[in-house]
Amino acid sequence: MRKIVSFYYEGFRNMTTGRNLWIIILVKLFVIFIVLKLFFFPDFLNSRFANGKDRSNYVLHEITKIKN
Amino acid sequence: MNHIDFSLVDWSRAQFALTACYHWLFVPLTLGLSFIVAFMETIYVRTGNEEWKRLTKFWMTLFGINFAIGVATGLILEFEFGTNWSNYSWFVGDIFGAPLAIEGIMAFFLETTFVAVMFFGWNKVNKKFHLLSTWLVAIGSNLSALWILVANGWMQLPVGMKFNPDTARNEMVDFWSVLFSPVAINKFLHTISSGYVLAALFVVGISAWYLLKKRDILFAKRSIIVGASFGLLASLFILMTGDGSARAVAHHQPMKFAAMENLYVGQQNAPLAAFGILKADPNAPGHKKMDFRYLVEIPDVLSYMAFLNPNAYVPGIYDLVHGNPEHGIISYQERVDKGKIAIDALGSYKKAKAAGNDSLASASLSTFETNYPHFGYGYYANRDVHELIPNIPVSFYSFRIMVFLGIHFFALLLVVLILTLKNKIETKKVILYTALWTIPLAYIASMLGWIVAELGRQPWVIQDILPTIAAVSQLKSSSVQVTFWIFAVFFTALLIAEISIMVRQIKKGVAS
Numbered sequence: 001m002r003k004i005v006s007f008y009y010e011g012f013r014n015m016t017t018g019r020n021l022w023i024i025i026l027v028k029l030f031v032i033f034i035v036l037k038l039f040f041f042p043d044f045l046n047s048r049f050a051n052g053k054d055r056s057n058y059v060l061h062e063i064t065k066i067k068n
Numbered sequence: 069m070n071h072i073d074f075s076l077v078d079w080s081r082a083q084f085a086l087t088a089c090y091h092w093l094f095v096p097l098t099l100g101l102s103f104i105v106a107f108m109e110t111i112y113v114r115t116g117n118e119e120w121k122r123l124t125k126f127w128m129t130l131f132g133i134n135f136a137i138g139v140a141t142g143l144i145l146e147f148e149f150g151t152n153w154s155n156y157s158w159f160v161g162d163i164f165g166a167p168l169a170i171e172g173i174m175a176f177f178l179e180t181t182f183v184a185v186m187f188f189g190w191n192k193v194n195k196k197f198h199l200l201s202t203w204l205v206a207i208g209s210n211l212s213a214l215w216i217l218v219a220n221g222w223m224q225l226p227v228g229m230k231f232n233p234d235t236a237r238n239e240m241v242d243f244w245s246v247l248f249s250p251v252a253i254n255k256f257l258h259t260i261s262s263g264y265v266l267a268a269l270f271v272v273g274i275s276a277w278y279l280l281k282k283r284d285i286l287f288a289k290r291s292i293i294v295g296a297s298f299g300l301l302a303s304l305f306i307l308m309t310g311d312g313s314a315r316a317v318a319h320h321q322p323m324k325f326a327a328m329e330n331l332y333v334g335q336q337n338a339p340l341a342a343f344g345i346l347k348a349d350p351n352a353p354g355h356k357k358m359d360f361r362y363l364v365e366i367p368d369v370l371s372y373m374a375f376l377n378p379n380a381y382v383p384g385i386y387d388l389v390h391g392n393p394e395h396g397i398i399s400y401q402e403r404v405d406k407g408k409i410a411i412d413a414l415g416s417y418k419k420a421k422a423a424g425n426d427s428l429a430s431a432s433l434s435t436f437e438t439n440y441p442h443f444g445y446g447y448y449a450n451r452d453v454h455e456l457i458p459n460i461p462v463s464f465y466s467f468r469i470m471v472f473l474g475i476h477f478f479a480l481l482l483v484v485l486i487l488t489l490k491n492k493i494e495t496k497k498v499i500l501y502t503a504l505w506t507i508p509l510a511y512i513a514s515m516l517g518w519i520v521a522e523l524g525r526q527p528w529v530i531q532d533i534l535p536t537i538a539a540v541s542q543l544k545s546s547s548v549q550v551t552f553w554i555f556a557v558f559f560t561a562l563l564i565a566e567i568s569i570m571v572r573q574i575k576k577g578v579a580s
Contacts, residue, residue, distance in 0.1 A: 011188025018187070021136040024565055031558060032143055040551050041147040044154035044541040052235070059158045059236040063538055064415035066408065067072045068450045 072537050076545040080152040081536060083552040085522075087144050089515060090559035094138025094566070096514050099213060099260050100267020100302070101131045102206035106199075107294055113199045123287055125190070126578045127271065128202075130570060132187060137566040142216070144555065152548060156529050156539035162239045163229050163246065164219050171215035178208035213263075214256050221252025223530050224521070225320045231440060233417050233433060250316045255521070258309035261302045262517055265477055266510040268299025269503075272484055274574055276503035279494050287578045289488050296485035303478040310474075311373065317524075318374030318382070321531060323456070324524040326385045327463040329370060330358050334384040334392065340369035343468070346461050358460045385457060400445065400453040403532075407446025410439035444533045456527060463524040466516040473513035480506055 045055045105128050112120035146168070149157040157164075185193060185201035193201075222228075228245035229238040240246060272295045278288035318325045326332075329341055343364040349357040368378035375382075381395055391399030417432035448456060484503055487493040493500070527535040 007188060007192060008184060010192075011184060018132065018136075020569060021133060024562075025136050025139065028137075028562065029140060032140055036144065036551075036554070036558075037147060040554065041144075041151040043150040044152075044543070045158060046150075055158060056234070056236045059155055060233075060414070060418055062155050062542075063159065063236065063534075064411055064418065065070075066411060066447055066449050067070055067537070 073545060076543060076548060077536050077540050079545050079548040079552060080540050083152065083548055083555065084145065084148055086552060087148065087555055087559070088518070090563065091141045091145065092515065092518060093511065093563060094134055094141060095213070096263030096266040097134045097270060098131065098138060098209050099263030100265070101127065101134070101270065102209050103264065104267055104271055104295055104298055105131055106202045106206045107298065109199050109202050113195050119286070122578055123290055127291070128186065129573055133566065133569050133573065135183070137562055141559070141562070152541050152543065153539050154541040156534060158236060159238060159534060160530065161237050163222055166240060167215040167219040171212050174208060175212050178205065178212065182208065210260050213260055217256040217259055218247055218252045221249055221255045222246055224525060225249050225251040226530050226533055233414055233436065251320060254309055254312040254316045258306065258313045261305045261309055262514050264302035265299050265306060266514050268295045268302060268481060269477060269506050269510040271295030272299065272481065273504045273507040276500040280497065280500050280504070284578045285494065289493065292484055292488045292493065296481045296488070299481040300478070300485065303474070303481065306474060314373050321525055322383050323385065323388050324458065324463070325374065326383065326388065327458045327460050327524055328467045328520060330360065330460055330464045331382065331384040332357060332386050334382055334387040334395070336371065336379055336381045337368045338370035338382040339365035339367045340373065342366050346464060389453060389457065400456055403442045403445040404448050404453060406439045406442035407444060408449040410436050410443045411446040413439065441532060444528060444530070444535050444538070447535050447538050458524050458526040463520060466519040470513050470516040470520065473509055477506065477510065
């Protein structure tokens with residue numbers, strides 16, 4: 001286990017270009033999971049309906065409507 | 069709301085297209101460069117030549133930059149399913165969920181183990197284990213793509229499922245027919261091989277830049293030999309998989325096939341339009357029909373391409389819209405009527421179940437199941453059936469430009485490989501500049517392939533079953549517009565970061 005931890009630790013420590021890339025990855029993941037997912041992309045059905053039955057009833061209602 | 073909000077549908081589509089296009093900028097290079105790096109490292113392990121190790125590490129660094137910036141960009145597409153396309157997301161959940169879950173688990177294990185060994189393991193694990201890790205990254209990346217493309221293939225040819233009217237979800241009844249559907253398999257093979265050609269052109273183009281700059285000459289030549297050889301083999305493979313893809317489209321998505329060819333009237337011995345300029349016919353009723361100008365045709369080829377028979381009948385757009393009883397094609401209006409029956413029967417089933425009327429529920433279900441193959445057409449009951457025709461010029465030109473670029477890539481790779489083997493490449497500046505400027509063309513061709521596949525099958529999200537107008541969530545169009553521009557800024561920033569880090573690394577050269 002210690003060997004594995006040391007493998008990753010040494011790997012990250014000796015990075016050159018990789019360090020910038022990790023900053024980009026972390027910023028990107030923060031933007032994707034915190035900013036976008038929480039504030040802009042709530043799950044439409046999960047945020048409106050408490051259970052699967054209500055969700056399926058809503059979708060059934062939606063897909064059996066023929067709009068103009 | 070009884071009116072379709074087309075602004076919402078269009079912005080939701082535009083947003084999905086934007087994120088998919090940006091995501092796809094990163095993917096094909098990962099698919100192909102991982103194998104090129106694995107080949108280079110194999111040569112290093114077999115020869116023990118340290119030059120090949122430096123070369124491997126250089127291309128591995130560029131692979132790493134692309135991988136790091138591209139990773140997780142596809143997740144946004146999944147967010148969009150849940151937010152903007154909730155009807156669709158619920159409707160297909162069980163089918164789409166399985167391949168995506170497998171992809172997620174595979175990607176996680178791949179990225180936390182073998183990618184780490186690949187980058188951190190030099191001089192820490194033995195050569196053969198490191199090489200194995202590099203190969204596993206290459207194979208794993210490509211398998212990861214398999215599951216996404218299987219999911220996409222299912223949307224083009226929905227097989228192996230049964231719709232459950234109680235939950236409003238399609239449920240997988242035959243995993244193997246989803247996995248091995250002819251569309252999914254051809255799509256996977258064609259898409260990954262296009263990634264290989266793109267990566268080969270990337271390696272050749274950057275190597276050409278070194279030769280133009282007269283630096284790292286041996287490194288550049290060795291890279292060209294590996295890259296161009298790989299690219300040539302992949303080009304031949306693309307030819308075969310493209311042929312298979314075209315046949316699958318002709319069989320399962322005849323409207324897309326007719327749109328790609330601007331074929332209005334079906335015919336036997338159908339010729340392939342090798343070249344043509346489209347012009348709208350102002351006198352055609354109901355639909356902006358396109359006529360040809362400067363048409364160059366190759367006799368019988370379209371029939372052969374579609375059905376492996378030069379005499380075969382290829383249906384045209386009018387045959388599909390208006391029907392052609394002689395060839396067993398029912399009209400779109402009939403399909404719309406059957407689709408409406410299916411939609412009404414589903415509504416009736418739901419009401420009968422709620423009222424406890426089992427006999428009516430059973431009869432409604434039977435009617436629904438009989439007409440389910442036409443379900444999606446029912447949403448056009450109050451609309452013009454010509455709306456079911458995709459954008460012809462986009463399909464026609466995208467397909468042709470993609471094919472012409474594919475021919476250019478093959479010729480370029482062949483010429484570059486021969487000149488390098490004859491040790492004459494350094495003096496051929498026109499070829500070297502062409503190789504360099506072909507890198508963006510490879511991305512354009514790759515993107516055009518998706519445009520043909522996705523715009524060519526409009527208006528369907530799931531072929532014949534669910535159109536975009538029924539799949540979209542009832543959101544405010546303005547909120548989709550806001551997130552569209554957020555994505556545009558976010559992804560452009562990532563792209564700029566990728567290009568600038570990569571250019572910096574390339575300028576440092578192999579010595580770094």
